[in-house]
Amino acid sequence: MKATRRQLVRWLGRGAAAAMVSAGQQSPGAIGRARPKVVIVGGGPGGATVARYLALHGGQLDITLVEAKSRYTTCFFSNLYLGGLRTYDSITQGYEHLSSAEGVAVVQDTATALDPGTRRLRLRSGASLPYDRLVIAPGVDFRYDAVGGYDETSAETMPHAWRAGTQTRRLKQQIESMDDGGLVIIAPPQGPYRCPPGPYERASMIAYYLKRTKPASKILILDSKNSFSKQSLFLEAWERYYAGMIEWIPASFTGGVKKVDAKAYTVSTSDETFEPAVANIIPPQTAGQITQQLDLADDSGWCPVDPATLESRLRSGIHLVGDAIIPGDMPKSAYSANSQAKVCAMAVASELIGSERFPARFRNTCWSHLTEDDVVKIGADYRVKDGQIRKIDGFVSQVGESMERRAQAASEARGWYKGFVKDVFG
């Protein structure tokens, strides 16, 4: 059946198909049946990009995006909000363009279950959506089994703020209301987690704010790891800009945070207890919860996929992109999710409407802010090798670079945000 339809699409030819599309938004799929349906769960950088890039096929596909939130606050650049360099509104994006200009049906709801027999996705509201292909882009969820006393309730007062939203605002309020001379604890998790340099950019941005307003304050990073992304660049910057303010303690000294008491507001390692003014506990992570419900995650808590198509290795017909997947050499980042989404959209469109497919290529680039005008970057190019996503070539900023170069990277980062959210949300 499937092969026959694809053959028909190919036989119709691109000229004929294109003419039909421009004439009346008809499509080859419309012959004898409705347009093929793609349902996408999750409206972050992964899911929204899949929707946009499928929509580029000029109405040949019926695309529905299911997202619980009406607006999306980006994790990327949320540290700049904490540093006072961005407003909350400026890092919050809407779905209006996707729904009005690009023809994507945006449904504000939550996926709950699947009926693979009839290919329908059930939603919390009670509705169910039929699909020919399903794409799941749920981001991360948090594991509350690593730090004693840290759960969803204590996360309200000791916010992780690792999914941008109310917790991000709360963390900023706490930093703003603390007294000069107070202690901020940041507890980064073991990997893999979303945005590997994120906790260290966060320390830099909080210090950027405190240096101007409460210069006697301290930031203590109680790490669960012994090394981290862009480490030499961060350590150089902390010495240069925030000497005596930021202290990083690797896991080899303390073993990381073992226990918290949210009521008493204390944070403990195996042999010391701190009384911080602000505790930013970032728990270890796992693929978004829906992947457990739909049996898409393996024992690692993450989702294995065929990197050439981003199709689940556990359930056919379902694709995954972004933080939830096992990404080979790629880091978990919005940029990675956006890159994977384009490969996924190409594979899904090829399957459903017979459009051209090319070998998958992936890229990540990440800018980290040390100050407003001192920004470092890291990036790499990836391909599929032996069924895995493998790094081909990469680059990273260097210790001791000129300030001119760093300021140019800062300007580039600001430009990237504008371009990137346009690519994701339209």
Add this chain to the structure above:
Amino acid sequence: MSPDRKDTGLKTNPMDRESPRSVLAAATAHGRGVLAMSTALTFCVLAAHAPGVSATDHQLGAYLAGECTACHRAGAAQEGIPSIFGLPESAFVAAMEAYRSGAREAMVMRSVAASLNDREIRALAQYFGTRGVPQ
């Protein structure tokens, strides 16, 4: 001129410093006389697909362009990121070749250019050349 920058002998080229100015401006300042001439000619064929470009190459360009639009927005240049929509094909190709050879230094663009072969660069040049005008 910072001491850590590779001396390319192209000191007037703003792209050496990863400047936000447009790639077109950089490309025409590049010192290859043929560029300035071809720029004017290329504008004449902006609206049409370049002769000899197959449908597959056009779709290849569209696919590869996704890697560019993660940073480069349609329409106006953003701060720090030049506009590449509507860039004449010859200027696009010259810029990518300069990044690939290292004649122009820009960490991200050098990595992007190194990942593309000649056919892919031509497909991209054709794709962006027929979309919009340089700002």
